[in-house]
Amino acid sequence: MGVAAACLLAGCGSLLGGSAPGTTVTPAPTPTTEPTPVPTVTTSGEVREPRYLGLEPTCERPPGLVIAIQVGALRNNDPATDEGIAAAWRFASPRNRAALGSVEGFAETLESGYRPLLDAERVAYGPIQRDGGRATQTVTVTVDGERSRYRWTLRRQSGGRYDGCWMTASVGRL
Numbered sequence: 046m047g048v049a050a051a052c053l054l055a056g057c058g059s060l061l062g063g064s065a066p067g068t069t070v071t072p073a074p075t076p077t078t079e080p081t082p083v084p085t086v087t088t089s090g091e092v093r094e095p096r097y098l099g100l101e102p103t104c105e106r107p108p109g110l111v112i113a114i115q116v117g118a119l120r121n122n123d124p125a126t127d128e129g130i131a132a133a134w135r136f137a138s139p140r141n142r143a144a145l146g147s148v149e150g151f152a153e154t155l156e157s158g159y160r161p162l163l164d165a166e167r168v169a170y171g172p173i174q175r176d177g178g179r180a181t182q183t184v185t186v187t188v189d190g191e192r193s194r195y196r197w198t199l200r201r202q203s204g205g206r207y208d209g210c211w212m213t214a215s216v217g218r219l
Contacts, residue, residue, distance in 0.1 A: 098118060098121060098128050098129060098132045099132070100114055100118075100132060100135070101135055102135060102136055102207055102210050102212060103210065104207070104208075104209040104210040104211075106210075106211060107211065108173060108175070108180035108182070108199045108211040109170070109173050109180075109182060111136055111199060111211050111212065111213065112170070112182050112184065112197045112199070112213075113170070114132075114133075114136060115132075115133040115136050115197075115213060116162065116165070116168055116184060116186075118130075118132035118133045119133050119155070119162045119163055119165075120162070120163070120165050120168070122163055127148075127152050129163075130148065130151060130152045130155060130163075131148055133151075134148045134151050136212055136213055137151070137212060137213050138199075138200060138202060138207075138212035138213060138214050139202070139205065139206075139207065139212075140214065141212070141213060141214055141215060158218065159195070159216070159218070161186050161188045161191070161193040162186060162193075162195070164188045165186035165187065165188060166186075166187055166188055166189070167186065167187040168184060168185070168186050168187075169184070169185040169186075169187075170182060170183075170184055170185075171183035171184070171185070178200055178201035178203070179198065179199070179200055179201075179214075180198070180199045180200075180211065181196055181197065181198050181199075182196070182197050183195070183196050183197075183219065184196075184197060193218065194218070194219040195216050195217065195218055195219060196216070196217050196219055197213060197215075197216050198213070198214045198215045198216070198217075199211045199212060199213050199214060200212065200214045
């Protein structure tokens with residue numbers, strides 16, 4: 046069944062009696078309830094992809110996806126609104142948020158000690174290490190040829206609003 050489906054999607058359905066010779070079957074896009082995000086242009090002329098900006102934590106996301114969402118949000122931050130910083134903040138664990146105090150405090154921390162995450166031109170993700178309710182991943186970002194490495198630590202939350210969700214407990218510069 047899987048081979049037949051792959052063959053039909055690849056345009057070779059006539060081999061299996063699916064489509065007429067010489068025709069190509071093009072799969073329709075998967076419908077979603079969310080509108081397709083459109084890249085925006087900031088006041089400085091940079092193109093941003095807003096797909097990360099409106100996301101909220103859910104317990105269906107594995108740790109690697111949570112990290113990718115946060116990194117994507119930070120890379121797509123508009124300095125005029127700090128929308129990307131706010132999106133990354135939403136994925137910080139309640140304990141992490143309490144330590145940072147506010148989204149404004151988080152923004153100041155990013156600006157002073159984690160600026161490459163906001164300006165990243167390239168991102169490379171290392172393997173995820175999981176140990177029960179804890180996961181870590183090294184993320185390397187490149188800005189103007191300079192590499193900076195960070196270790197993301199996530200914890201599966203227990204109790205409260207985010208019970209069972211993977212959220213960022215800390216990010217340390219390596």
